[in-house]
Amino acid sequence: MVASELKAPPAANDTMFTLEQLAQQFGGEIVGDSACCIRGLAPLESAQPQHLSFLANPKYLAQLETTQAGAVLITRADLLKVKNRGARSFLVAPNPYAYFARVAQCFAAAQQLPALPGIHPSAVIDPSARIPATASIGPHVVIEANAVLGARARLEAHVYIGQGVTIGDDAHLSAQVTVYHGCTLGARTRIHAGAVIGADGFGFAPDFKGDTGEWVKIPQTGAVVLGDDVEIGANTTIDRGAMSDTVIEHGVKIDNLVQIAHNCRIGAYTVIAACAGIAGSTVIGRHCMIGGAVGIAGHLTLADRVIVTAKSGVSKSLSKPGVYTSAFPAIENAAWNRNAALMRNLDKMKARLKQLEALILTSQNK
């Protein structure tokens, strides 16, 4: 029983595109040699003549004078600022970074082994599950009853799919991902290893008299619904809802080790960086950016286009777009401790200030 049963032969490593081919596929205007051959991508500082590079920020214009890149993606405005174009060719486009990403995807696709369709013999699949012939099911995958997979869905080794889960076309789940029963994953969902979708939300009703009693578990009967084009990082956890669903709208990107509690709704295109945690029933708008290790309390509403900087804590709803912060940068420990001790006595400092103001007022009125 071999893992390679599902693999195509190794891809060629000599992928190449001319600037003209790229412009035909992705648009943009060529300034220079349209027959210029691109064999890979690289940042300006390390690019060689066979590489395509990009200038996304005019502050790196100086690097353009010295880069060895054969061609550079650039905006029209920035190209006008280039003094010495040298032998370099340019691909002029309004968003060089996004263009670069799309070309990089072409190279990556050409150099990657595609997953061949088929079901590895070690997989354990309930006969009621619907697996299209184009799907690729890796070794030791487990798929429970009534699950439905989309075309070309790819489940890598050890993935667990619970009862009645629905997975969209072209979804790709890495090794050891768990999807609990009843959850729905949109088209092109990408989930990295170890992520857990649909575990029980954390809900218990206290029933204590003094020291005795118990936490009574509230059954979590909702599920998780992921829209299309959602990406979820390694070991991230998204809990199922208590009575209704936890919803991640289309185009949301979530990094590693993020916690999203039950009944949250994350608006379309929002990005959430690693180690963030969002408590239950909070609704986050569209196009938000949640920084790394941010914590957001439960039952809040964040407007569209809210940005929360890394390590901040949000404890009230934020009704306007904008940038929000509550984190301090680390400084030398001794200086920090000196000031932190004063911070805990600001009320006393304020009282002294008030007293002084009164004293002066009195002395001036004399």
Next chain:
Amino acid sequence: MVASELKAPPAANDTMFTLEQLAQQFGGEIVGDSACCIRGLAPLESAQPQHLSFLANPKYLAQLETTQAGAVLITRADLLKVKNRGARSFLVAPNPYAYFARVAQCFAAAQQLPALPGIHPSAVIDPSARIPATASIGPHVVIEANAVLGARARLEAHVYIGQGVTIGDDAHLSAQVTVYHGCTLGARTRIHAGAVIGADGFGFAPDFKGDTGEWVKIPQTGAVVLGDDVEIGANTTIDRGAMSDTVIEHGVKIDNLVQIAHNCRIGAYTVIAACAGIAGSTVIGRHCMIGGAVGIAGHLTLADRVIVTAKSGVSKSLSKPGVYTSAFPAIENAAWNRNAALMRNLDKMKARLKQLEALILTSQNK
């Protein structure tokens, strides 16, 4: 080889209880129609006549006037405040929320597929392990030598049970859970997917001379002991002790992505929200509530009934019950930065204040 080998036929979805049946099982007094049929549960705002709802907080009394719920769980005190009871029936109980949770469990149990006893043929089980006939062992589970499972223990797909692990009756471990050798899990333990119980604590002795040397690993020879009725969230990690055990007492509930380091002891009924981290050898009392993303330093002792609010850091022992905090709420970035810069110079502000006080004192004494 099919996953469904261990599954019962689908449960009926037309579960129904009369108020009288509920009162017989869970107590409480019926005010209204004891034959009222309950087919499900819902919050006040979305409940329909076939639903049971609950009022746990008198601030939602207004919703009672308009809810479509057929019956409502309520305290006697709150029922007296209801002006217009309409056609609704009431179930009067001292703790409506806990009552609601117990009824919800009834519905959930009736609507869920029970796990059938048996061992999936793909499981790999050491012959010295003791597996009762009532246990349910899912596909690709691995159980090492001398492990002992309780009655009706349920291990879902890909669970790994190390050597000599003991698991109590009615324990339920979701997919991809790892339990290292020698750990003990109490009755009704519930562990969600990806959690890791008993990995090595983080212990190394530094042995360096200048730039060379090594961190010498300290073998972690203790284990993890979980009491009865402990629930552990997805991808949470609880490390084994260095020379003695890490202990989680009965009734503790732990959310997702929580880290509990070696040799901690968590007192009975304490709850720990997601993303919290507790460093080594810290002892937390009973009935504590540790908020999300809280960090607690090592070698501390927290009294019973301590509450630490979300995102706070605890660096000293807390000997009295109470609520403790060290987190700031996020505000607009510009305002935050302006004040944060001043916070790092509080010592200078204090010095200026002191100088002013001296000046005034001098001028008054003239």
Next chain:
Amino acid sequence: MVASELKAPPAANDTMFTLEQLAQQFGGEIVGDSACCIRGLAPLESAQPQHLSFLANPKYLAQLETTQAGAVLITRADLLKVKNRGARSFLVAPNPYAYFARVAQCFAAAQQLPALPGIHPSAVIDPSARIPATASIGPHVVIEANAVLGARARLEAHVYIGQGVTIGDDAHLSAQVTVYHGCTLGARTRIHAGAVIGADGFGFAPDFKGDTGEWVKIPQTGAVVLGDDVEIGANTTIDRGAMSDTVIEHGVKIDNLVQIAHNCRIGAYTVIAACAGIAGSTVIGRHCMIGGAVGIAGHLTLADRVIVTAKSGVSKSLSKPGVYTSAFPAIENAAWNRNAALMRNLDKMKARLKQLEALILTSQNK
């Protein structure tokens, strides 16, 4: 198919060393009975006559007077301070704690079942993978094409090894670990359960016009390279680089639930405590100590021997060794809230102070 196929018979539990044997193996000078038999290790307060204990910190000297330990590891300087040596023997060494750790490793090795070499029949291994005869491959392990394992490498149940991964001699990966394609693990790498090495870094180029558009994924074509003697905790995630590699140098020790983003470099012997997160492209020096739940922003450089205390956030490069902090300790909630509100108005307090200073200056000049 039984898990025990790969296990040796249980080890004896009566391991014993004389002080002389220990001194021969690990050095140090015996003061007392060199034939003293050591059957285990224990801390001073619970040690019995058959135990070896250690004094690493002179503040515990008082415990030496009362300990029941048969022998104690101690520095020469501390031994001179012991008033009543009693019947105890001493092993004098410059680093008692590291010595203790090494002896503990001896006992642990003697009492542990060694993993027998061999491949469990349920493992799925590509025929192009190179697995030495001395390796131990557990149940349900999956190894993809062209992976290369070192001598005595040990992969426990459900480990997933991607294409072209290279693993050094004596590496040991616990259950459910995932290593993505192309990553390299050094000799004696130790990875705990659920860790994910080499998932995609979090990189997307925004391409929006108003509300429509998409995040364009930037292919993560680098890998992760771990040096020798690296230990990685449970459920920790280390992302692959975007165009170049993420690098963890030799001797680095990383705790549980840590996130290391793409293109980071962690210098040799640095230790990172649980729940820390390090954003992309940050370079951390050698011999650093990163506390629990610390967050470090992207594209920073931290010098060698930087210490960041627990829960702090680093948002600027730190060019000098030293201890850095930005975390507050939790205090009573009411006092905290009172002062936190003032903190958000420090700018107003400063303005009042300035006004007072001006007033006094004016009144003095009259």
